[in-house]
Amino acid sequence: MRMPWRATAAQAEVPVVDQEQRDEKADASFDKEANASQPRALDNDSEEFTPNAQDGVKKIEATTTVWSKRDLIIAYILIWLIMFVDSMQQGATGSLTAYVTSDFYQHSLTGYTSTMSSIIGGVLKLPLAKVLDIFGRPQGFMLMVAFMVLGLIMMAACNDVQVYAAAQIFYWVGYNGLSYTLGIFVADTSSLKNRGFMYAYISSPYIATVWIAGPLATAFLNGPGWRWCFGAFAIITVAITLPLYFLFQLNYKKAVKRGIIVPTKSNRTFMESVKYYAIEFDVGGLFLVMGGLVFFLLPFNLYSYQEGQWKSPLVISFFIIGGLMLIAFALFEKYYAAKTFIPYSLLLDRTVIGACILSAVLFVSWYIWHSYFFSFLQVVNGVSVTEATYILNIYSIGSCFFSFIVGIAIRWTGRFKWIALYFGVPVTILGVGLLIHFRQPDVNIGYIVMTQIFIAFAGGACVITEQIAVMAATDHQYVAVVLALEGMFSSIGGGIGSSIATAVWTGVFPKRLAEYLPPESQGALQDIYAQLTVQMSYAKGTPTRIAIERAYSDAQKYMNIGGTAILILAIPAVMMWRDIKVKDFKQVKGRVI
Known part of the structure; x- marks a missing residue:
C-alpha cells in the first residue's frame, strides 16, 4: 500500500524558492496548471503534500494545517446542521410530489423523472470527484449547492409537470452531490481510525428528521401551500451552507499568507487550457465510464415500457453498448490515458x-x-x-x-x-x-x-x-x-x-x-x-x-x-x-x- 511520504528534518527546513526556480524544477505540465501550488513543509511533523496530489487535495491539506481546533469544531457543527436541514428538506419535499403532480393532473412523467434523476445523480459523482480534486472541495461544494437551490426554485415556480420533472433532476444532482461532498470533507478532516465514527456523526440527523419531515410537509400543505415549502428551503439552504464555504476559504487564504501554498497563474492560451483540463479530467475515460453506466442502467428501469420487454432490440442494444463502453474504459485507462481517472492498480x-x-x-x-x-x-x-x-x-x-x-x-x-x-x-x-x-x-x-x-x-x-x-x-x-x-x-x-x-x-x-x-x-x-x-x-x-x-x-x-x-x-x-x-x-x- 502507498503510504504518505514523510519528509526528513533537513528537507523541512529548506526555504520556499522563488517563482523562476520553481518553474525550472517543476514538471512542465505542472507549471502550466491554473491555480497550481508548490509543496513545502506543512507542519511540525515535517509532512509534505501527498505525493503527486492535485490542486484540490493540496488546498485542503494546506487548509487543515493552518486552522485552529476551534475552526475544526465549528466545521463539524456546520456539517451536522447542513445534514440536518438537507435530510429534513428531502423528506418534506419528497412527501409533496404526489400533491404537485395532482395539481397539474399529470402523472406520466414522474416515473421517468425518478429514473433519470437517480441515474444522472449517480454518474455525475465521477466528474464531481475530479472537480473536488482539481479545483477544490469548497468550489465543488458550492456547485452542488447551486444545483440544489436551482432545483428548489424551479419547483417553487413551476406551472406544469414537465418543469417540475426537470427541477427534480437539478435537485437530486445537487442533493446527492452535496451529501457526497460533505463525506469528502469528513474524509479530509479525520484520521482513518476515527472516520467511521465521524461518518456516523454526520448521519445522525436522520434519527430525528424521519419524525419531522411528515408533519412539516403537512403544515405547509395546510398553510401557505407546497410552493412555499420549496421556496423556504431554497433560502434556508443558502443560509446554512455559506458559513462552511467561507470557513474553508478563509483558512485557505491564511495558508497562502503563511506561504504554505503558493498560487500561480497560468500563461496558457484558451486552446492550451482546453487541452490541459481535458487531460486532467481524463475526458476520454469519463466519457466511456459515464456513457457505459447510463446505457447499462437505463434498461433496468425502462424495459417494462418496451414491447417485448427484455427481448426488445432497444434494451438489448443498450446493454451491449453499455458493456462495450465499460470494457473500453478499462482498456483506455490502462493503455491510452495520459492521466488516469483512477490508477489502474486501484x-x-x-x-x-x-x-x-x-x-x-x-x-x-x-x-x-x-x-x-x-x-x-x-x-x-x-x-x-x-x-x-x-x-x-x-x-x-x-x-x-x-x-x-x-x-x-x-x-x-x-x-x-x-x-x-x-x-x-x-x-x-x-x-x-x-x-x-x-x-x-x-x-x-x-x-x-x-x-x-x-x-x-x-x-x-x-x-x-x-x-x-x-x-x-x-x-x-x-x-x-x-x-x-x-x-x-x-x-x-x-x-x-x-x-x-x-x-x-x-x-x-x-x-x-x-x-x-x-x-x-x-x-x-x-x-x-x-x-x-x-x-x-x-x-x-x-x-x-x-x-x-x-x-x-x-x-x-x-x-x-x-x-x-x-x-x-x-x-x-x-x-x-x-x-x-x-x-x-x-x-x-x-x-x-
Whole structure:
C-alpha cells in the first residue's frame, strides 16, 4: 500500500524558492496548471503534500494545517446542521410530489423523472470527484449547492409537470452531490481510525428528521401551500451552507499568507487550457465510464415500457453498448490515458473491488426485498400509513445509531474487516432470510419489526466498513475517486434490484390473484392489481381480501428468497479485503480528528 511520504528534518527546513526556480524544477505540465501550488513543509511533523496530489487535495491539506481546533469544531457543527436541514428538506419535499403532480393532473412523467434523476445523480459523482480534486472541495461544494437551490426554485415556480420533472433532476444532482461532498470533507478532516465514527456523526440527523419531515410537509400543505415549502428551503439552504464555504476559504487564504501554498497563474492560451483540463479530467475515460453506466442502467428501469420487454432490440442494444463502453474504459485507462481517472492498480485492488461488490450486492438485495414493502404492511398486516412509515423508518434510525458503535469498534481495534465479515454480512443475511417466513398472513407484526432491527444494525455496519475499506486501500489523492466508484456500484445494484423486484411482482402477483380471487371478484382483477386503494377497500377477513393477501405473500416470498440468495455473494466480497490496520498509517494532513 502507498503510504504518505514523510519528509526528513533537513528537507523541512529548506526555504520556499522563488517563482523562476520553481518553474525550472517543476514538471512542465505542472507549471502550466491554473491555480497550481508548490509543496513545502506543512507542519511540525515535517509532512509534505501527498505525493503527486492535485490542486484540490493540496488546498485542503494546506487548509487543515493552518486552522485552529476551534475552526475544526465549528466545521463539524456546520456539517451536522447542513445534514440536518438537507435530510429534513428531502423528506418534506419528497412527501409533496404526489400533491404537485395532482395539481397539474399529470402523472406520466414522474416515473421517468425518478429514473433519470437517480441515474444522472449517480454518474455525475465521477466528474464531481475530479472537480473536488482539481479545483477544490469548497468550489465543488458550492456547485452542488447551486444545483440544489436551482432545483428548489424551479419547483417553487413551476406551472406544469414537465418543469417540475426537470427541477427534480437539478435537485437530486445537487442533493446527492452535496451529501457526497460533505463525506469528502469528513474524509479530509479525520484520521482513518476515527472516520467511521465521524461518518456516523454526520448521519445522525436522520434519527430525528424521519419524525419531522411528515408533519412539516403537512403544515405547509395546510398553510401557505407546497410552493412555499420549496421556496423556504431554497433560502434556508443558502443560509446554512455559506458559513462552511467561507470557513474553508478563509483558512485557505491564511495558508497562502503563511506561504504554505503558493498560487500561480497560468500563461496558457484558451486552446492550451482546453487541452490541459481535458487531460486532467481524463475526458476520454469519463466519457466511456459515464456513457457505459447510463446505457447499462437505463434498461433496468425502462424495459417494462418496451414491447417485448427484455427481448426488445432497444434494451438489448443498450446493454451491449453499455458493456462495450465499460470494457473500453478499462482498456483506455490502462493503455491510452495520459492521466488516469483512477490508477489502474486501484481498479484491480482486491480491497476496492471487494468493497464495490459488497455495495452493489447490498443494493440489489435491498431493492428486491424492500420493493412493495409499504403496500404489504398496509394490505397484509393491516397497519395505518403512519404505522407503516414508522416501520420503514426503523432502518434509518437503527443504521445511524449502530454506526456510532461501529465507529467506536474501528477506533478501538484499529481494524474494520472483522465487523463486516462476522457481524454485518451474516446478520443482514439472517434478517432478510427471516422475512421469507415472517412476511405471511396472520404472522405477528412484531416479528417483522424484529427483522428490520437486525437489518438496520447490520446495514450500519456494512455501509461504514465498505467506505472505510475503499479509502484505506489508497492515499489521500484518490479518496474522492474511490468513494465515487463505490457509489457507482450502488447505483448499478439499485438498478438491477429494482428491475428484479418489478419482474417478480408483475410475473407472480397478477397470476396468483387470478388463481385465488373468488368468482364474484374476478371481474375486478385488473383494478385490484393496479390500485392499492381498491385492494384495501375489501374488509379484512372477506374472501377477496384473503385472496389478495395470499397473492401478496406469494410474490413477497419469491422476492425475499431472491434478496437473501444474492447476499451470499457478500461473503466472498468481504473476504477479498486486506485486513488493513487503520492505526498503522496517517492518510490526511494537518489538524484533523
